[in-house]
Amino acid sequence: MSTMHWGYLDAGNLAGIYYEQSQLNMTILHYKQAINCDSTFIEAYNNLGNALKDAGHALKDDGHYRVTF
Template structure:
């Protein structure tokens, strides 16, 4: 727990010093997610992508947390934005397929997962 609190303090200081530092917002989102603070994680990832609309990892992290929270429509939006930035990212295709499956969009889930496998044949 000491290391997590140190990281949290470090990222908070970075944000205090540079409020426009998207990486610090995203990293703090990861800390909050690891602590089970889903809503704080979502807030920080959303702030990161608002500051840097081309921040691929923040969109992926946002999609992952929204998927965990079962906020599927917003998870889809985050993953689609990530794919707009990185269309050949098999992991994002796979994550998106999982959300489609959870939404009951089975055909779309299958097609999206197939795309992940096309991009990375050994995809899990």
Template sequence: MSTMHWGYLDAGNLAGIYYEQSQLDMAILHYKQAINCDSTFIEAYNNLGNALKDAGHTLKDAGHYRSCFALQPNHPQALSSLGSIYMDCNMMSVPASFYKATLAVTTGISAPFNNLAIIYKQQFTNLKYSKVEIDEVRFEWAE
């Protein structure tokens, strides 16, 4: 009987399969194995953070995204994911900077545009303008 040696890509691919099947505990385990095999496997750090976030470990996943930055500053998916973590924690002043940083390094991700719009809408609504004041602003914009 031969011994099978799993490489970091094999562990990462298996983790991706588990992740797609919503078997998050198994996905997390295999992403960690992939990182143990290759500590420079950037996507494994990002995907581990996503799996931990989806499993409800919002405080634990930020470190894995930060590991992406150590290997590749301005990693677009990690920037966007960190923005989402802060947004989920309702810390609206923080995620906007991550989404803006994401858009500065890539245009291929739509989530930062959407999430910035949500943040700006919430900030505008929270200004507590009266209905008359909001209607006046709308009228001025229409002109």
């Protein structure tokens, strides 16, 4: 039986742990890594947006968030 490497899930899981510990810079880094591994990982985009907002990197504009990288 072969093993598949799910790097984006590993990065996403680490990001969640960092988020729970309020380590937002590490959270953001790992969600970006997860997205880099799988650009269709929708939950990572959502969670990255939340982490960026919590870290003060997003601006509220007309009811939408505009993320600044």
